[in-house]
Amino acid sequence: MALDVVLSRVNKLFGSNHVVKDVDLKFPALNFVTLLGPSGCGKTTLLRMIAGLETVSHGDIYFGERRINLVRPGQRDVAMVFQNYALYPNMNVFRNIAYSLRVRGTPREEMEKKVREVAEILEISHLLDRKPRHLSGGQRQRVALGRAMVRNPAVFLMDEPLSNLDAKLRVNMRSELKLFHQRLQTTTVYVTHDQLEAMTMSDLIAVMHDGKVQQFGTPAQIYNEPCNLFVAGFIGSPPMNFLPASLDRDSGGRLRVGGAMLDVPGETFPGLGDCPADAKLVLGIRPQDVELAAEALPGSLAGEVVLVELLGSEKLVDIRLDGGQRLVVQVRADRDIAVGENVRAVISPNAMQLFDEASGESLRRR
Amino acid sequence: MSIRVQRDWGEIVRRAVRYVVLGAVTFVVCFPLIWALLTSIKPTGEIFTSPPTWLPKELVVEHYSALIHGKPMYFESGSDYTPDTSPTQHFLSWFFNSVVVAFGAAFISVAIATLAAYSLTRFRYHGRRVIPYLSLLGYMMPPIVLVFPLFLVIVDLGIANSLWSLVFGYVSITMPFCTWLLWAFFRGLPVEIEEAGLIDGASRFQVFYQIVLPSALPGIIAAVIFSVIVAWNDYLFARIFINSVQNLTLTVGVMHFFEGVHVNWGLMMASAVLMTLPLAALFMFFQRHLVAGFGAGGVKG
Structure with a gap:
């Protein structure tokens, strides 16, 4: 039976090294939840605490109603796939999959039946007699899933189960893991540093940085409404552009970016009116949300093309604005554009993000 | 149309030279063994013929049969001959002693070293980083420095002149090195396989003997072979700790074939062959593991 996983003010200290700080999260049953963040952000430590491989320094972890802080890993009813798969090297595939049943004293026939069933589903029935060292990366992955x-x-x-696979296999396994999660009917907690994996597979994403959860939400929320500069910069490829901006009271609360004045949709950023007049802001805009225009429209930013990268179906255009800032714009590949050309960048007001430079927090309404 | 294979004469010559050089080195290294084997199957009269015969003119097994049946050989003609002092009578018990002492010491040494090494790699406590290096250092200490203090300890324990004294002596010199060897080996085993076992519901002890030990088998076998060889070939400890003839090991016992001016070379060589064979067989059988074990130690230690 799938259970909610609740983390309540969970902390982890290794000596004086505070690696997980006050994490408060609730993973609803049957959801595929991803802990996403750069290496060293505490995501793996958090996962290991859920597994019972690390003790919790402060705070509580619940599975459903049951507090499991002091429950041994074997009694928590969790299964884990490790980055290096951690197959038992001395056992063949059958015994690897059967091990958990064996230590629980499952009768021989039942064990045999269950293992063959699982092997059938994962299409590894023909490998049951092999030792892990004779398997390919993808096959090892399947055995780990079978276990x-x-x-x-x-x-x-x-824990980063796809990072040891080559790029093509990784894409295939992504959808397989998602199907696997649905078939298993469990709550899945997935750790990765790859935002693409997180976006494509998850129901919910917790973005972590520096031991803290930065934002917890659906992939669309995380992408469209990043709550601070870190999340905005970490999610999305190519990454979001950041331009220094300030409020201009004289023109009725418009935004001054470089030499241009931009309109701000007031209903999206209700907090803007309370900002001090000299507040330093950061305008965030994704390369996909900028248009290039030939003529000088009002509220457009003037600049010169310094680099054009062809990605296949798109082109990335790197522009040096008149104020010296850089702006990357994504356009269709068939758009003719040359280095040295003077262009005007038009920012879509609905797609813009505004952050307070000092705190890094988003000014968007939530 | 068939493809004509081009001959690379340079490569053929290089290969020939390689084989000649390697063959010569192998012959030099193996010569004592070959000579011992040949001498042991020659009749006593032929051993010292000049010029020496390479292959025995007459093939005899009298030296071997004398050792195995404990038949007095040379000594029956001596004036001070008494049936009890013929060294050949003790050969089988020396052999047995050597086996007991070598394998007993290896078993104890590796059992302790395995647990020590596992603890050093998996648990956090003070000194866990320096102990492996210190134990390697301990192994570098020449045994002659250790033998007299050890002897005093053994006398105090009241086990002097027993096989136990040798077992303890050998454990004390092989265990530190085995610990270091297995420490290096365990460090190379991913800790995740143990964590996977814990999550699968196994106890720590189950994880240790169902997952860790089988995975560490190459290292354990290497440590056993190392310990057996050290104990089997030891002369010093056996010479000093044991003083009754029936408790000697092969290395010291065989010295009894030197009796003043009478040296029975046929018996000596037959003993040498019988001493070498068991270890050579053991070596060949486990050679793969030995290389893997020392390899792991070499790369990761």
Whole structure:
């Protein structure tokens, strides 16, 4: 049976090193939740605490109603897939998958039946006699999944399971893992530093940085309404552009960016009116949300093209604005554009993000 | 149309030279063994013929049969001959002693070293980083420095002149090195396989003997072979700790074939062959593991 996973003010200290800080999260049952962040942000430590491989320094972890801080890993009804798969090197595939049943004293026939069932689903029936060292990366991955599947766990944990696979296999396995999650009917907690994996697979994403959860929400929320500069910069490829901006009271609350004045949709940024007049702001805009125009429209930023990169179906145009800032714009590949050309960049007001430079917090209404 | 294979004469010559050089080195290294084997199957009269015969003119097994049946050979003609002092009578018990002492010491040494090494790599406590290096240092200490203090300890324990004294002596010199070897080996085992076992519901002890030990088998075998060889070939400890003839090990016992001016070379060589064979067989059988074990130690240690 799938369970909610609740983290309540969870902290982890290694000596004086505070790696997980006051994490408060609730993962609803049956959801695929991703802990996303750069390396060293505490996401793996958090996952290991859920698994029971690390103790919790302060705070509580609940599976459903049950507090599991002091429950041994084997009693938590979790299954885990490790980055290096951690298959038992001395056992063949059958015994690897059967191990959890074996230590629980499952009768021979039942064990045999369950393992064959799982192997069938994962299409590894022909590998049951092999040792892990004779398997390819993708096959090892499947065995690791099989080991989790045969348990039918309440919570399924994965620690960067795709990072050891080559690029093509990774894309295939992404959809397989998602199907696997649906078939298993469990709550899945997935750790990755790859935002593309997180965006494509998750129901919910917790973006972590420096031991703290920066934002917790659906992939669309995280992408469209990043709550601070870190999340805005971390999510999205190519990354969001950031331009220094300030408020101009004289023109009725318009935004001064470089030499241009931009209109701000007031209903999206209700906090803007309370800002001090000299507040330093940061305008964030994704390369996809900028148009290039030939003539000088009002509220457009003038600049010169310094670099054009062809990505296949799109082109990335790197522009040096008149104020010296850089702006990357994504245009269709068939758009003719040359280095040295003078262009005007038009920012779509609905797609813009505004942040307070000092705190990094978004000014968008939430 | 068939493809004509081009001959690279330079490569053929290089290969020939390589084989000649390697063959010569192998012959030099193996010569004592070959000579011992040849001498052991020659009749006593032929051993000292000049010029020496390479292959025995007459093939005999009398030296081997004398060792195995404990038959007095040379000594029956001596004036001070008494049936009890013929060294050949003790050969089998020396052999047995050597086996007991070598394998007993190896078993104890590796059992302790395995647990020590596992603890050093998996648990956090003060000194866990320096102990492996210190134990390697301990192994570098020449045994002659250790033998007299050890002897005093053994006398105090009241086990002098028993096989136990040798077992403890050998454990004390092999265990530190085995600990270091297995420490290097365990460090190379990913800790995740143990964590996976814990999550699968196994206890720490189950994880240790169902997952860790089988994975560490190459290292353990290497440590056993190392310990057996050290104990099997030891002369110093056996010479000093043991003083009754029946408790000797092969290395010291065989010295009894030197009796003043009478040296029975046929018996000596037959003993040498019988001493070498078991270890050579062990070596060949486990060679793969030995290389893997020392390799892991070499790269990661």
